[in-house]
Amino acid sequence: MVEVTGESLIASEKGARGLSLRSLGTGILFAAMATFLVACNTTDTTDTIRINKEQGTEENIASLTAVIESNPRDPEGYNTRGSAYGRAGEYKRALGDFNQALELDPRFYKAYANRGFIYRLMGEPENALSDYNTALQLNPRYDVAYIGRGNIYYHANQLDAAMNDFNKAIGLDTTDPRAYHRRGLIFQRRGNHERAIEDFSTAISLSPNSAEPYNGRGISYVALNDDDNAFADFNHAIELDGKLAESWANQALIYERRGELKRAYKSYSHALSLDPKYQPARDGVARTRGAVQVN
Known part of the structure; x- marks a missing residue:
C-alpha cells in the first residue's frame, strides 16, 4: 500500500491579548479551556501522502x-x-x-x-x-x-x-500505526483522553520517527492538564519535523498557558511563517502580540 499519512490536532485557546492565562479569572480560564477542547476535537489536518x-x-x-x-x-x-x-x-x-x-x-x-x-x-x-x-x-x-x-x-x-x-x-x-493513530483521534474527539493517549503511544512505538502522533498525544495531555508531558511531546514533534506549523503552535500553547507570552508569540509567529493560513497560529499571534508590544 502506498499510503503514508500525516494527521495532527491543534486547538486555539481564547485568552485576552497581552495577558497571562494564569492571570485570568476562573470563569474566563474555564471558558478558554472549553474553547480549546472544542477546537481540539474538530480540527484535523488534511490526510495527505508524503511525496x-x-x-x-x-x-x-x-x-x-x-x-x-x-x-x-x-x-x-x-x-x-x-x-x-x-x-x-x-x-x-x-x-x-x-x-x-x-x-x-x-x-x-x-x-x-x-x-x-x-x-x-x-x-x-x-x-x-x-x-x-x-x-x-x-x-x-x-x-x-x-x-x-x-x-x-x-x-x-x-x-x-x-x-x-x-x-x-x-x-x-x-502493525500499521495509522490504525492506532486514527482510533486515538476518535477517542480524543469523544473526550476519552486516557484511551487516546494509549493509542497514540502505540502508534509512536510502531512509528517513532513520525511527529504527528506526538502532537496528538500532547493535545490529550493538555486536556488532562498534564502540561509537562504535553510540552515534551510537542518539542519532540518539532525535533522530528520542524516544518509542521501544528507542532510550533502546540508548543506556543503551552508557553501561553504558562504565562510565557513572549515565547508563545515567537512560536506562534514561526508557525504562521510555515503556514500563513493556519488559523490557530493566527489566533495565537493576535492573543500574544500585546506582550511583545508592551516591552
Missing part, C-alpha cells in the same frame, strides 16, 4: 518499467510501479498502472486498495470506498483496506463506522 520525488525519478521508473517489459502479464509489476507513481504524486499514472494490474488480475485485492487510496487523494471518496469494499470482499483480513476505508468514514464524520474499521484492523494484529 517522495525520488521514487518518481526517471531512473527508478525506468527500472520498474524494464521489469514490466520483461514480464508484461505480471500484475505485480504494474502495482509496484503504480505505488511509485503514487508516492511521487503522479496520480493519473498511478491509476493507469493499477487499472492495468486489475485488468490482468481482477482479484488482486492489493491493487484495489492502492487504487482506492489514490482516488481518495484525488477527492473521489465514493470511488475510493468502492475499491476498499471490493478489496475486503476479496480478502476480509486485509488490514490496510480497513484502515483506508476507516479514513474515509473518519473524514465523513461517520465516527462509529470509522471506529469499527480501525478496531477490525487492530483485531487483525496490524
Whole structure:
C-alpha cells in the first residue's frame, strides 16, 4: 500500500491579548479551556501522502518499467510501479498502472486498495470506498483496506463506522500505526483522553520517527492538564519535523498557558511563517502580540 499519512490536532485557546492565562479569572480560564477542547476535537489536518520525488525519478521508473517489459502479464509489476507513481504524486499514472494490474488480475485485492487510496487523494471518496469494499470482499483480513476505508468514514464524520474499521484492523494484529493513530483521534474527539493517549503511544512505538502522533498525544495531555508531558511531546514533534506549523503552535500553547507570552508569540509567529493560513497560529499571534508590544 502506498499510503503514508500525516494527521495532527491543534486547538486555539481564547485568552485576552497581552495577558497571562494564569492571570485570568476562573470563569474566563474555564471558558478558554472549553474553547480549546472544542477546537481540539474538530480540527484535523488534511490526510495527505508524503511525496517522495525520488521514487518518481526517471531512473527508478525506468527500472520498474524494464521489469514490466520483461514480464508484461505480471500484475505485480504494474502495482509496484503504480505505488511509485503514487508516492511521487503522479496520480493519473498511478491509476493507469493499477487499472492495468486489475485488468490482468481482477482479484488482486492489493491493487484495489492502492487504487482506492489514490482516488481518495484525488477527492473521489465514493470511488475510493468502492475499491476498499471490493478489496475486503476479496480478502476480509486485509488490514490496510480497513484502515483506508476507516479514513474515509473518519473524514465523513461517520465516527462509529470509522471506529469499527480501525478496531477490525487492530483485531487483525496490524502493525500499521495509522490504525492506532486514527482510533486515538476518535477517542480524543469523544473526550476519552486516557484511551487516546494509549493509542497514540502505540502508534509512536510502531512509528517513532513520525511527529504527528506526538502532537496528538500532547493535545490529550493538555486536556488532562498534564502540561509537562504535553510540552515534551510537542518539542519532540518539532525535533522530528520542524516544518509542521501544528507542532510550533502546540508548543506556543503551552508557553501561553504558562504565562510565557513572549515565547508563545515567537512560536506562534514561526508557525504562521510555515503556514500563513493556519488559523490557530493566527489566533495565537493576535492573543500574544500585546506582550511583545508592551516591552
